[in-house]
Amino acid sequence: MQPVHPIDDATRLEVLGDGRYRGETSPLYGNMVGPFGGVIAAKLLNAILLHPRLLGEPIAFTVNYAGPIADGEFSIEANAARTNRSTQHWSVELRQGEQVAATATGVSAARRETWSSLEARRPEVPLPSELKRFPTLGRAAWTERYDMRFVKGGLDLSAGATPAEDSESVLWVRDDPPRPLDFVSLVALSDVFFPRLFVRRPVWVPIGTISFTTYFHADSAMLAANGDAATLGVARAQQFRNGYFDQSAELWGADGALLATSHQIVYYKE
Amino acid sequence: MQPVHPIDDATRLEVLGDGRYRGETSPLYGNMVGPFGGVIAAKLLNAILLHPRLLGEPIAFTVNYAGPIADGEFSIEANAARTNRSTQHWSVELRQGEQVAATATGVSAARRETWSSLEARRPEVPLPSELKRFPTLGRAAWTERYDMRFVKGGLDLSAGATPAEDSESVLWVRDDPPRPLDFVSLVALSDVFFPRLFVRRPVWVPIGTISFTTYFHADSAMLAANGDAATLGVARAQQFRNGYFDQSAELWGADGALLATSHQIVYYKE
Numbered sequence: 001m002q003p004v005h006p007i008d009d010a011t012r013l014e015v016l017g018d019g020r021y022r023g024e025t026s027p028l029y030g031n032m033v034g035p036f037g038g039v040i041a042a043k044l045l046n047a048i049l050l051h052p053r054l055l056g057e058p059i060a061f062t063v064n065y066a067g068p069i070a071d072g073e074f075s076i077e078a079n080a081a082r083t084n085r086s087t088q089h090w091s092v093e094l095r096q097g098e099q100v101a102a103t104a105t106g107v108s109a110a111r112r113e114t115w116s117s118l119e120a121r122r123p124e125v126p127l128p129s130e131l132k133r134f135p136t137l138g139r140a141a142w143t144e145r146y147d148m149r150f151v152k153g154g155l156d157l158s159a160g161a162t163p164a165e166d167s168e169s170v171l172w173v174r175d176d177p178p179r180p181l182d183f184v185s186l187v188a189l190s191d192v193f194f195p196r197l198f199v200r201r202p203v204w205v206p207i208g209t210i211s212f213t214t215y216f217h218a219d220s221a222m223l224a225a226n227g228d229a230a231t232l233g234v235a236r237a238q239q240f241r242n243g244y245f246d247q248s249a250e251l252w253g254a255d256g257a258l259l260a261t262s263h264q265i266v267y268y269k270e
Numbered sequence: 271m272q273p274v275h276p277i278d279d280a281t282r283l284e285v286l287g288d289g290r291y292r293g294e295t296s297p298l299y300g301n302m303v304g305p306f307g308g309v310i311a312a313k314l315l316n317a318i319l320l321h322p323r324l325l326g327e328p329i330a331f332t333v334n335y336a337g338p339i340a341d342g343e344f345s346i347e348a349n350a351a352r353t354n355r356s357t358q359h360w361s362v363e364l365r366q367g368e369q370v371a372a373t374a375t376g377v378s379a380a381r382r383e384t385w386s387s388l389e390a391r392r393p394e395v396p397l398p399s400e401l402k403r404f405p406t407l408g409r410a411a412w413t414e415r416y417d418m419r420f421v422k423g424g425l426d427l428s429a430g431a432t433p434a435e436d437s438e439s440v441l442w443v444r445d446d447p448p449r450p451l452d453f454v455s456l457v458a459l460s461d462v463f464f465p466r467l468f469v470r471r472p473v474w475v476p477i478g479t480i481s482f483t484t485y486f487h488a489d490s491a492m493l494a495a496n497g498d499a500a501t502l503g504v505a506r507a508q509q510f511r512n513g514y515f516d517q518s519a520e521l522w523g524a525d526g527a528l529l530a531t532s533h534q535i536v537y538y539k540e
Binding site: 117238240 | 329330332334336337351352354357359361363369370371373375377379381382383384385386387388389390436437470471480481483485487489506507508509510511512513514516518520528531533535537538539540
């Protein structure tokens with residue numbers, strides 16, 4: 001029997017019916033404070049994926065992190081706000097006790113083949129095997145769950161580290177242990193990028209994502225085709241200003257397909 | 271007495287109390303089919319801005335267009351899902367009859383001065399006065415409400431028009447008649463870009479935005495400083511694939527400040 005992959009363990013939900021679920025935070029994906037936001041997003045998306053009335057596959061998914069999430073139990077409720085012929089709109093809420101800790105909205109759809117064209121350009125990069133694995137960060141268990149190999153823009157918060165010219169990161173990243181890609185792992189991967197603020201300016205300050213959106217360009221067949229190969233991630237900020245910075249990211253498959261684009265806005269203290 | 275600006279007329283909501291509002295679509299911002307999505311977003315944001323418990327100013331705002339909106343009345347309900355010390359999370363729903371036609375989530379916050387840095391680069395462009403105004407599109411009344419002056423990537427769906435090399439547009443755009451910039455007009459401006467599909471491939475097919483996110487980098491003082499000057503918009507798609515394409519956009523102030531970044535994913539038929 002195959003052991004359960006950590007991300008499947010961490011995103012497991014107990015189905016209570018009518019779109020209601022119970023779950024628990026996982027210490028395997030702990031962050032410096034609270035859980036890794038990417039896995040919270042994956043749990044919220046999973047509440048849609050497990051819903052018996054789900055139509056099609058995820059196209060867009062937005063998570064708002066409304067407050068700190070404590071280690072332990074939570075409940076999720078997922079509602080189809082509207083179901084059309086080929087698209088469906090979802091509202092999801094995660095609560096701990098009576099407090100709303102996260103909200104999400106999503107759109108799923110049945111795709112059809114159409115004229116298609118890729119405009120974004122994947123950077124030219126060495127193979128993962130030619131790059132060194134980035135060390136895990138002791139205080140953030142989730143970094144042990146990903147094999148990251150930076151081409152550019154890693155994290156160095158050590159004393160004397162110099163500011164970077166810009167906040168762009170380019171890295172190969174995959175689940176560790178390797179796991180075939182699906183929507184659950186892809187949405188978590190979309191949040192795998194270290195905070196742009198720390199990449200640009202190597203000074204630790206309190207930060208936290210407040211809103212996170214992923215657009216899925218890939219369908220499940222494309223994800224399956226990627227298998228457990230590493231994806232190439234690219235992330236950059238456009239502006240840091242008075243407490244908030246944005247991040248735009250791309251996730252590319254091993255074969256050069258653009259699997260997802262993702263955006264977030266992040267609070268920082270100073 | 272100053273006449274009411276069309277966008278103030280179009281986004282006016284009757285306050286029913288407890289975050290409930292009644293409004294009407296405006297023929298002044300009609301699109302080829304139904305209303306212009308940017309003004310629907312502006313109405314939904316206005317329901318947050320008019321809320322007596324609003325904390326701070328908008329930081330992030332996501333609208334999901336759940337179904338077609340018919341000309342006529344609608345109701346909106348805005349709820350503060352969670353209020354923290356300096357941030358607040360909103361859920362908003364627009365209904366026509368019993369049907370949910372749009373949902374939105376937003377985050378507002380009290381900003382503080384921090385280390386700030388602009389990374390995105392504003393393209394070098396001629397002044398608006400050196401460019402010709404783009405003609406309005408007869409079938410889309412909303413295009414008469416904006417003065418658009420294209421540097422690159424205008425719309426030409428006439429017979430014999432040639433496909434563009436890429437989907438990027440660069441244009442000066444402001445309300446017509448001119449109006450001082452605020453959050454309501456800025457969120458509408460964030461959706462002012464013609465569909466990337468039509469810019470790239472000059473063939474009309476049915477399309478519709480399904481999810482639209484704007485990050486506000488500007489506070490109200492920055493918006494006020496822009497006055498009624500034109501903003502510089504930049505928009506591009508990253509991928510068109512099997513019925514959905516994305517768009518990422520920037521809105522720059524006349525003085526070179528990055529006011530907002532905005533992202534959307536759009537359905538297209540073929």
